[in-house]
Amino acid sequence: MDIEQIVQELKKKFAQPLPEFYRRRIVVWYDADREFENDVDGLSLDAVRVIKLTGSNNFEVKKIIAVDDTEGDILLYNPITYERPDDNWLMDVELYSEEFRADMVSIWMEELHIEDSPNLREIVKRYRKFFAAKERRERVSKLKVKLNSSGQIILAIIAALGNMDSCNAKNIFRKVLIAGLDTANNAFYADLVKLGAEADFARIANSAGYGETEMDLRHLATQLLLTAASHVLRAENMAGLEQYISEAHQQLCHEIVTEWMHSDDVDSLKIIAGEIEKDVKLTEVLRKLDISDLLRVECLPCVNEVVLGKLMADIADSNIDSELIRRTVETRRTLTWFDEWEPMYEALFQVANMQDFYMAHCSDGFHVVEPKAIWEAYTSEYYKMDACYRQFMASYAKYSYNAELDDLFKRVATLVENLYKNWFLGELGTNWSNSAAEQLQKLGYIDGIERQSDFYDRYVSPAKNRVFVIVSDALRYGVATSLEESLKKEALCQVKLHSMQAVFPTITKFGMAALLPHKKLSVELKGNDKTERLVVLADGMATDAGNREAVLKATNPKSVAIKASEFKSLKREELTPRLNGMDVVYIYHDTIDEAGHKGDVFTACDTAVREIMDLMKRVINMFRAPNVYVTADHGFLYTRDALTEDEKVDKTTDSSQDIEYGRRYAIMQKGSTPEYLMPVKFLYNEEMDAFAPRENTRIKMRGNDGNFVHGGISLQEMVVPVVECYFLRGDNKELLQNRSKYETKPVTIGLLSTGRKVSNLIFNLDFFQETLVSDNREKAEYQVYFTDEIGNKICEPRRIIADKKTEEDKQKPFKIRFNLKQGKYSNTDVYYLVIADDSGLEINKIAFQIDIPFATDDFNFFA
Secondary structure, three states: OOHHHHHHHHHHHHHOOOOOOOOOOEEEEEOOOOOOHHHHOOOOEOOEEEEEOOOOOHHHHHHHHHHHOOOOEEEEEEOOOOOOHHHOOOHHHHHHOEEEEOOHHHHHHHHOOOOOOHHHHHHHHHOHHHHOOHHHHHHHHHHOOOOOOHHHHHHHHHHHHOOOOOOOHHHHHHHHHHOOOOHHHOHHHHHHHHHOOHHHHHHHHHHOOOOOOOOOHHHHHHHHHHHHHHHHHOHHHOOOOHHHOOHHHHHHHHHHHHHHHOOOOHHHHHHHHHHHHHHOOHHHHHOOOOHHHHOOOOOOOHHHHHHHHHHHHHHHOOOOOHHHHHHHHHHHOOOOOHHHHHHHHHHHHHHHHHHHHHHHHOOOOOOOOOHHHHHHHHHHHHHHHHHHHHHHHHHHHHOOOOOOOHHHHHHHHHHHHHHHHHHHHHHHHHHHHHHHHHHHHHOOOOOOOOEHHHHHHHHHOOOOOOEEEEEEOOOOHHHHHHHHHHHHHHOOEEEEEEEEEOOOOOOHHHHHHHOOOOOOEEEEEEOOOOOOEEEEEEOOEEOOHHHHHHHHHHHOOOEEEEEHHHHHHOOHHHHHHHHOOOOEEEEEEOOHHHHHOOOOHHHHHHHHHHHHHHHHHHHHHHHOOOEEEEEOOOOOEEOOOOOOHHHEEOOOOOHHHEEEEOOOOEEEEOOOOOOOOEEEOOOOOOOEEEEEOOOOOEEOOOOOOOOEEOOOOOHHHHEEEEEEEEEOOOOOHHHHHOHHHHOOEEOOEEEOOOOOEEOOOEEEEEEEEOOOOEOOEEOEEEEEEEEOOOOOEOOOOEEEEEOOOOHHHHOOOEEEEEEOOOOOOOOOOOEEEEEEEOOOOEEEEEEEEEOOOOOOOOOOOOO
16 A cells, blocks of 8 residues: 555545544654655645654644644554553553554554454564465465464464364364375475464474474474374384374374364375384384283274284194284274274174184084974074174175285184084084984984975965065074064064974975975986986975966965066055055075175175065055965085085995985985985985985085085074064054063163273273163163253263173273373363264263363464
8 A cells, every 4th residue: 555545545544434432633643664654754644743763752742632732633653562451651542542554564463353453463564465365365264263463363374275174283283294195205395484474383293293394294294293103002012113103282182183184184004104104113012012912992993903903823733822813893983994804803792702602512512312402502593603704704705805804814724614614514423414314314314494385375375365475595493582682673663583493305396396385395306317306396386486376376365476686676556456465475584605605605695685675575565464374495514615525425325316406415316325424314205305404515516616515414404494574563562562672772881990080191991881782772872972051072982892792891981091182171060971873863961070180271283
């Protein structure tokens, strides 16, 4: 602004009407930089007296204003600044006068509401280049911070330069480092240098413990990360890295990194941390520590690799500490970056479960004489080993290759395979084959156990309402238990899980036929000499897929059979006419068996459960059918590794005696005597005999042996589930009277620790799970954190995953470590521990007192 513009502005100011009760106007023109000192001497304004302060005429000027000229307008030019208000003789005049500023620094300071003090003016002058850009001044304004100190102004300048949405010094580290660890090629740092802000940024870095004379962003990032880690890991556990650790700055570095971990920039931290870990060979340092030292270390991604490697090495050496594995998984799963490693952790968790099962049964084995007793033990307890193996292999299939852990993980998988195949399938299979052999040979089934061929008469015929039956090919009993659990949690229904023995051989065409209505099942050979095959008949009717609806209608004309894919894809207006008025609806589902023959059976099991749940929801929503049954034609055997030649048997008979055989069964001419197969009475044709290999062995055949097989007499193949569901409508009497029994609610947690006073920034609290995960109580996730009286969070939220299913586990508390942010806490204020659900909804607030004698205010980066 030149002097002519200033004169015009001053004339406008003096021409304005006087405020009420004022007889004249005094305007104080502040010019601390003395830019217009020479121009004032010749300045002339109509009817306005111009007075210039020189520093030695204060008394004279005050006398003029207060005594000599009390009526005339006055322009008082003031180029003088004072360190203390008491030094200003004209303070009273300035307070009732109007002010005027013509220099750009003053205009900018006024625009940004910066107090016009010498030290703040000096900062604005120093960063004149920054403030000269209107866009940058607007960014500062948007930060909505009080610019009442030089440090705050510098932070605002750097934050605005980086287009940050807050003036948070801790976030400045993040913004600079995200731009790259190569100082010479970091664009953000280059902008700081252009503005001359590198010295101020160095002061910020020094306040966090960075002591190098030259700025090295890679070194700074390393110091921040390792000092933050030492806050939990302890500096003595990081031998060789002392140059990067400042124990005096642990709290600050921990807060910087923790806030970064819980921000939207968490992926950038992972990349930077990965580079640093390689630079300092951190994994080599951490491998020397015990798992207990590493459990709660969150800010170093490589800790997961180290912890998993230690657990895997112990497992591979048959040194399995199931309690340590569970504690490790429970602790690590609530921390950042767990998701990437979840398949490995989940796999090791199943190793712990398998080890516990082994320890519970290894001494007495499975030596039960009565086959019915073994059956009952399997359906109540033994099937869990199948489930653990399935879940291990499903997790193993999801794992992404890791060069450091791959060999170890393969060794763990080999151990799991040996335990499952050689011990569990081997010993259980031997005991079952021996105990069931006599009855299978004489009867063709086990006496006293519900039979698959009675399914229709037992469940479908007696129903008073419409019945839907979902037949899921190869839905093994252990998979059905997962379905049962999901139904109890997600649907208002009464659920019962039964078991029945599949007909032999346990293959699709026999099992599907057994589930249809019939008085007698039989078989006959059809086709020519080269393509002859056995066809299963129900009362003389073919039972292959295209004829099942006809068999159903022969017993009840109001019956229909439909594929699950069709039932799912058809629109309501297409499906309703086809199913309306039908008493019996069979829905055929084939996810597991189809995937099994392609090699991905265990992933398909989880998919099948979700698909069946969706089918049932569609049944209920569209047709309001109360009765739904889910069953299967057979189960299956699966092992990851193919069988060796020693685990296969030869039929040892002339092939001319063969009628039909697979890897787990053989049907032969009457009188055949295969040496290595056990006889099973063939119930469908007296002119044929049936045989099965013992345990989990296979019959030698050409081609791929296949990991997924069925057809034999193992419990895994023969135990067929029946999931019986009775859905309760809103007006159902049982539901109205016992709604809490059927409605699923999340399990709840409470604070176990009794103290309500905090005396350190870092402290632990114990929480407990109030109810067990059960039929109508589902797993839940919670956040716990502390706030001040008005709800501001004073620590980062910690996660609690409440999923304990046994009383033994329920007795173990959740130990949560809190780290309050640096700041002043009043021992007379009330603070709150907040328990919130996963969506952030507050569930409970518990009042606390915080009394930390030596706590200081938030970090002063420019002290």
